[in-house]
Amino acid sequence: MMGKFGGILLILIGLMWCCNTRKTVVELNLIGSSGIKPEILVNGSERPVDVNESGYAKLVMGDKENGYALLKYGKDRIPLFIEKDKSLVIYVYGDQARGNTRFEGNGAPKNIYLSSLESKNKSFDYELDGMEFLQQLKEQVEEQMYYLDTMEFDEEFKGMERHRIKFSAYTALENYPLYHAWSTGNKDYQLDTTFLATLKTFIKEDEKLLVLKEYQEGMASLVSVISSSRLKEYDAYKQVIAQFEYVIHNLSNSTLVEFLIDHYAYNYLLGAGADEHMDEILKTYDKYVKDARMRQRFYDGYERCMKIVAGQPASNFVFTDVAGQAFRLEDFRGKFLFINVWATWGVPCRSENIYWEKLEKEFEEENIVFVAVACDNDRAIWEKRVRENPKGEVQLYMGSDRSFMDFYMIRGIPRFILISPDGRIINSDMPRPSNPETAKILRSYLKDKN
Numbered sequence: 001m002m003g004k005f006g007g008i009l010l011i012l013i014g015l016m017w018c019c020n021t022r023k024t025v026v027e028l029n030l031i032g033s034s035g036i037k038p039e040i041l042v043n044g045s046e047r048p049v050d051v052n053e054s055g056y057a058k059l060v061m062g063d064k065e066n067g068y069a070l071l072k073y074g075k076d077r078i079p080l081f082i083e084k085d086k087s088l089v090i091y092v093y094g095d096q097a098r099g100n101t102r103f104e105g106n107g108a109p110k111n112i113y114l115s116s117l118e119s120k121n122k123s124f125d126y127e128l129d130g131m132e133f134l135q136q137l138k139e140q141v142e143e144q145m146y147y148l149d150t151m152e153f154d155e156e157f158k159g160m161e162r163h164r165i166k167f168s169a170y171t172a173l174e175n176y177p178l179y180h181a182w183s184t185g186n187k188d189y190q191l192d193t194t195f196l197a198t199l200k201t202f203i204k205e206d207e208k209l210l211v212l213k214e215y216q217e218g219m220a221s222l223v224s225v226i227s228s229s230r231l232k233e234y235d236a237y238k239q240v241i242a243q244f245e246y247v248i249h250n251l252s253n254s255t256l257v258e259f260l261i262d263h264y265a266y267n268y269l270l271g272a273g274a275d276e277h278m279d280e281i282l283k284t285y286d287k288y289v290k291d292a293r294m295r296q297r298f299y300d301g302y303e304r305c306m307k308i309v310a311g312q313p314a315s316n317f318v319f320t321d322v323a324g325q326a327f328r329l330e331d332f333r334g335k336f337l338f339i340n341v342w343a344t345w346g347v348p349c350r351s352e353n354i355y356w357e358k359l360e361k362e363f364e365e366e367n368i369v370f371v372a373v374a375c376d377n378d379r380a381i382w383e384k385r386v387r388e389n390p391k392g393e394v395q396l397y398m399g400s401d402r403s404f405m406d407f408y409m410i411r412g413i414p415r416f417i418l419i420s421p422d423g424r425i426i427n428s429d430m431p432r433p434s435n436p437e438t439a440k441i442l443r444s445y446l447k448d449k450n
Contacts, residue, residue, distance in 0.1 A: 023060050024082060027089045027105075030055030034095050036400060042069035042082060043211065044293070068164070068212060073097040074400035075377050079118060081110040081157075095400055096377065113151055117144060117165075124172055126179035130195035133176055137169045163209055167218025170202060174221035177229075179347050191229045199226055207255040219256070220263050223247060237277045240268040244284050261288045266298050270409045273429060274305045301409070308408055308428040314419045315407040319373055319396035322383050327371075327396055329423060336368040336445060337419035338430075340393075341410055343376050344385045349414045355433035360393050362439065366446050367421070373398055375405065375413065418445075 028038060028049055038049045038057075042065050051057040061082060071078040071090065076097040082088060086107035093100040099119065103111040128136060144165045148158060181189040202222055209215040227246035228239050243264040251257050265285045269278075289295060306312075314337075316329045329337075340356055342349035353372075360370040370393035376382040379397055386395045398404065408417060408428055416430035418441075426445065431438045 024066055024084050024107075025087045026059045026061060026082060027087070028057045028059070029089070029091045031091060032094045033092070034400075036074045036095055038092075039072040040069055040080070041072060042080075043067065046072075068160075070213065071097065071101075075375075075402065079111075079114045081107075081114060083107045083110065098377070109151075110153060110157065113148075113153075117147070120144070120147075126176060127183045128180075130176075130192060131198070133180075134195070134198060137172065141166055141169050160209075160212065163204075164212050164214045166202075167209075167212065168214040170218035171214070171221045173199065173225050177225065182347055182351055191225070196226055196229055203251075205251060205253040205256050207253055210255065210259060216259065216263070220260060223251075223260060224264075236268060236272050237275075240264050240281065248284075248288070258289050258291060258294070261285060262291070262294045262298060265289075266301060267411070269298065269301050269305060270411045271429065273308065273409075274302055278302075304409060308425055310425055310427065312425050314417075314423050314425050315404055317373075317404050318401075319398055321394070321396055322386050327394065329419075332369050332371070332419075333423060334367075334421050336366075336421060336426075336442075338368055338370050338442070339417040339419065340370070340372045340433075341375060341398075341405070341408075341413055341415040341417070342372060343374055343413055344382055345376070346413055352414050352432050352434055356393075359433050359439060359442070363442060363446070368442065368446060369394060371396060373404075418442075420445075 026040070028051065030036075030038070030051055033055055038051070040047045040049060040059070042061075047059070047065070049057045049059065063084075066082045066084045069080040069082050071080055073092060074095060074097070078097050078101055080088075080090075087105040088107035088111065089104040090111075091102040091104070093102075101115060103115070122140065124133070124136060126133070145162060148161055148165070151158075153161075177189065177191060181187055199222055203219065206215075223246055224239075224243055227242040231238055231242065244261060247257055247260045247264075251260070261284065265281055268281060285298065289298070314329060318326050318328055320326050338359075340352075342353065344350075356370070356372070363370075372393050373396045374382045375398045379399075382397055404410075408415070414432065416432060416438075417428050418426040418430050420426050427441075431441070
């Protein structure tokens, strides 16, 4: 009898051991890569991926390293879902992950779904009036919800996915006022009260949803549009104060309030740097943000900002023109260098390029070089644009290396940088060419140099 029971006990122990040793494994295969270093972002933490010479890496994920994640590969961001105790094999072909990624393993189905959802058309007609634009968003959300319901996924995943789909659509709202004004030519456009009232109904205070990047960005966009709607002109400091005030006086969830204060303060830091308003911003920040990881990121950013203040050495770069010729910072020594970081798809970029070209003509006899650096993902699209619209300034392509963008903490484009003839930063965030002050600033430096 004991032998029989002993055997059963050993089997049960073996089964328990097998269950307890099951691991969540992610394998990455880079095929035809030129050396791009991938990272996986999961639960707010970046995990470097060390691939071998064959482009292969195997990661055993920790107990808390599951759920929605992101594969960072050059400029591309590929959504992932890492399921506990399941294997996921990712194949990336070439240097562009978007459209060139394949999934295998028993954790593949949800990732195939997420990838197919990303490939669906998400373009918006910004010429529509406010309520028509919201209807457009609603129809897109309903279409994606219908697609989700055709999948045989567990209800817990479907529930989170419904929130992710909605708040992903809401991120388009922050661009709407500017893009509508630009596309319709109505520079005095203001959001009406019905539109704003509807946006307020979209706000959902649920700290459990903060694990979703889309919820974070969607909530930030909603609050930003609502709080900034009555600002007559763009002013970064006035905008961040309006954002702070709305969050503090209208939201009750302390975790969400902390996240949004950190989000807006950090974005201001990235855009304006450690300027004369920073002391006031820090008062609000230190009062509401206590999370150690948030504070570490913010104050690390502050230190980085100090590296791009006036007088610091400019970042070197190696960018190529349409013919493939490489240009470096030292190639422009002895001349002022005015850099325009832009992309062919950017509506504000195209708008500013009109004024940029006027400035280039105005200063064509001066000791200054105008350099447009495109950060498009697709070089072919950029080359086509340059060949169809040849300009006098130097046209360069950034490629997949993000070090230039990281050094100058560029999160939004267009971005304009002025470098001195000796290779030092004059202004890492110059006023836009459409601003009349820009020409005056350039003229003052060129006059002083002469």
